[in-house]
Amino acid sequence: MTTAKSLAKSVGLGCDHLGLELKNALKTHLESQGLSVTDIGVDSENPVDYPDIGAELARRLAGGEFERGILVCGTGAGMAIAANKVPGVRAVCVMDPYTAERAIASNNAQVITFGAQIIGTSVARMLTDIYLSNEFQGGRSAPKVAKLEALDR
Incomplete structure (x- = not known):
């Protein structure tokens, strides 16, 4: 499988115990592309609460520690909800190529x-590559994103 050129240079990566194996595979994939990866855990299959990891990654992203983030849990839904609670952060649960592209675009x-x-x-590697090789397009979406940003305030 060929990989797309990432527009991001740094990625934060986190998971709960259910996402450990996939997170580790994604970490290897991202590092093989020369990306700077900040792994915020977890590193064992001992049960943890996904809101703790999702919020931690989102806070660190909002603080500028890395450009983009990827979170893994059992369904992806819980991590998206947790990350979206941090002002200024928008997270999307991705399961198909179109959503991977449009999440950022x-x-x-x-x-x-x-x-x-x-x-x-x-599939997760492919969707990651699609997401990281795209950027926000602005245009008609810019006013909508501005409204989302206003909701954070």
Whole structure:
């Protein structure tokens, strides 16, 4: 499988215990492309609460520690909800190529989430590449994203 050229240079990566295997596979994939990866955990299959990891990654992203983030839990939904609670952060649960592209192109989402119990490693790698090789297009989407930003205030 060929990989797309990433527009981002730094990525934060986190998971709960259900997403450990997929997170580790994505970390290897991203590092093989020369990206700077900040792994905020977890590193074991001991149960953890996904809101703790999702919020931590979102806070660090909002603080400028890395450009984009990827979170993995069982469904991806919980991590997206947690990350979206941090002002200034937009997270989208991604399961298909079109959503992976539009998450950043239309919604300027800085974080994508995956459900390890829903998608496999090869699909997650492909969706990651699509997401990271696109950027916010502005245009008709800019006023909508501005409204989302106003909701944070």
